[in-house]
Amino acid sequence: xxxxxISAYIFGAICPVSGEAVxxxxxxxxxxxxxxxxxxxxxxxxPGAHAVLIMDQxxxxxxxxxxxxxxxxxxxxxxxxxxxxxxxxxxxxxxQNWLSNRIFESYEQIVDLCCDAWNHLRDRPWRVYVHWSSxxx
Numbered sequence: 001x002x003x004x005x006i007s008a009y010i011f012g013a014i015c016p017v018s019g020e021a022v023x024x025x026x027x028x029x030x031x032x033x034x035x036x037x038x039x040x041x042x043x044x045x046x047p048g049a050h051a052v053l054i055m056d057q058x059x060x061x062x063x064x065x066x067x068x069x070x071x072x073x074x075x076x077x078x079x080x081x082x083x084x085x086x087x088x089x090x091x092x093x094x095x096q097n098w099l100s101n102r103i104f105e106s107y108e109q110i111v112d113l114c115c116d117a118w119n120h121l122r123d124r125p126w127r128v129y130v131h132w133s134s135x136x137x
Contacts, residue, residue, distance in 0.1 A: 008110045010094075010118055011037040012087070013053060020044060021122040025114040027107075034060040035067045042069035056085050094121055 011033060012023035022044045026033045045051045051072045055061040057079050068074065082088045098117035104110045 006107050006110070008107070008114045009033065010091075010114050012090075012118055012121075013037070013041050013051075014087075014090070014122070015051075016086075021118075023118040023122065025111050025118065029060060031060050031063050031065045034063075038067065038069060038072060042071055045071045054086060056082065090121060094118070 007027070007029075009026050009029040010023060011026060012021065014021045022037075022040045024033070024037050024040060026036070041051060041053070049071065052075050053072060054075050054077060056077050061074065062076060066074075077084050094117045098120055099113060102113070104113070
């Protein structure tokens, strides 16, 4: 029997000022998933506030098929520049601390561990503050 690869994708956004975090763990990474994530972010933005999302140019981030809420603006990064994307360091931190070097028994375990990892990060807003302060000076 050949092993089948199954995946879970963490969609996450964290406000570097308030530490407010919104995340979804989904079985696919596409425009529909991104639209679901944008809806979650939009619902978490304070009334009268506006969110600016810094994103790479992955296809699901830049497609004209996105349903972009009025309280969100996307700030695209230049192509092929992960070093400019502040969330890349957070993904790496999550992998190093909670997700790597594991054998998963089931898809449900993958989803549960992804949710746990996101919640651990969300509960440590200083990780975001420290990272952003190094970028913003």
